[in-house]
Amino acid sequence: MVKQVPDTATERKLSSDDNTLDRAASDGVINELDEYAIEEALLLKEKHGGEVTILTMGPDQATDSIRKALSMGADKAVHVVDDALHGSDALQTAYALSQALRKVGFDLVVLGSESTDARTGVVGAALAEYLGAPQLTLAGKVDVDGSAIKVQRQTDYGYDVVEAQLPAVVSVVEKINEPRYPSFKLIMQAKKKPVEKLAVADAEIDAAKVGLANAGTETLDFAAAPPRAAGTIVKDEGDGGVKAADFLTEKKFV
Structure with a gap:
């Protein structure tokens, strides 16, 4: 599963018309963590067979x-595209994607653990809930054996081993693999590969459950970040340590 996000190397902006992301203001790229998801899906295909379908909204x-x-x-x-989806929040996105997945069918859904624009990190879990499928999140390693799937879930203390039965939803972390670079041959072949477009009606998505007007969350206001202020210089006259400590205390760093 793939999400197109603004390039993090460019300035990202919100639209003053409806407080949503202004996608025209910067170049769009694949969400970085989703590249690891694509690579993991390709590795599983090479090991077990089957096919990899890219799904995006x-x-x-x-x-x-x-x-x-x-x-x-x-x-x-499969590209889910419809003006009615504009402004959908994370939960609405998960709902719409779940409807598309029911339409096209799936054994295993692999996606990044979060996107670099919204950074909610909830789509994977919400998607599994809508599908009624097991969720295996923050996976640093994935093993499939027949209809059984086992992952090492990354934690603060190491990892947990989580097991489930397919079909399932897996979100991966960036340390799981190293995404491949497309070869010239594959780039040329990609131009001929099928891309199915699904509108809201095609995927049997309830239009009353998606879109900005029906979102459960909203951006009330926003402002550009203020320019960075000049730094504070502490001159050491025998009391530099005290001055530095006072500054850090004032800024609530200590």
């Missing part, structure tokens, strides 16, 4: 990210 410009994912080696793609 987004505006027409998300086609660029779909083609990039296909050039990595995925077999085909």
Whole structure:
């Protein structure tokens, strides 16, 4: 599963019209963590067979990210695209994607643990809930044996081993693998791979459950970040340590 997000190397902006992300203000790229998900899906395919289908929800410009994912080696793609989806929040996105997955069918859903724009980290779990499927989140290693799946879930103290039965939803962390670079041959082949477009009606998505007007969360206001202020210089006249400590205390760093 792939999400197109603004390039983190460029300035990201919100639209003053409806307080949503202004996608035209910066270049769109594949969400970095989703590249690890694509790679893991390809590795599983190489080991167990089957096919890898890219699924994304987004505006027409998300086609660029779909083609990039296909050039990595995925077999085909499904693009959920409809003006009615504009402004959908994380839970609405998970609902819409779950409807699309029911439409196209799946054995294993692999996605990144979060996106670099919203950073909610909840879509994987919400998607599993909507699908009624086991969720195996923050996976640093994935093993599939027949209909059984086992992951090492990353934790603060190491990892937990989590097991479930397919179909299931897995979200991965960046240390799970090293995404491959598309070869020229695969880039050319990607141009001919099928991309199915699904509108809200096609995926049997209830329009009353998606879109900005029906979102459970909203951005009330926003402002540009203020310019960085000049730094504070502490001149050591025998009491530099005290001055530094007072400054840190004033800023509530200590």
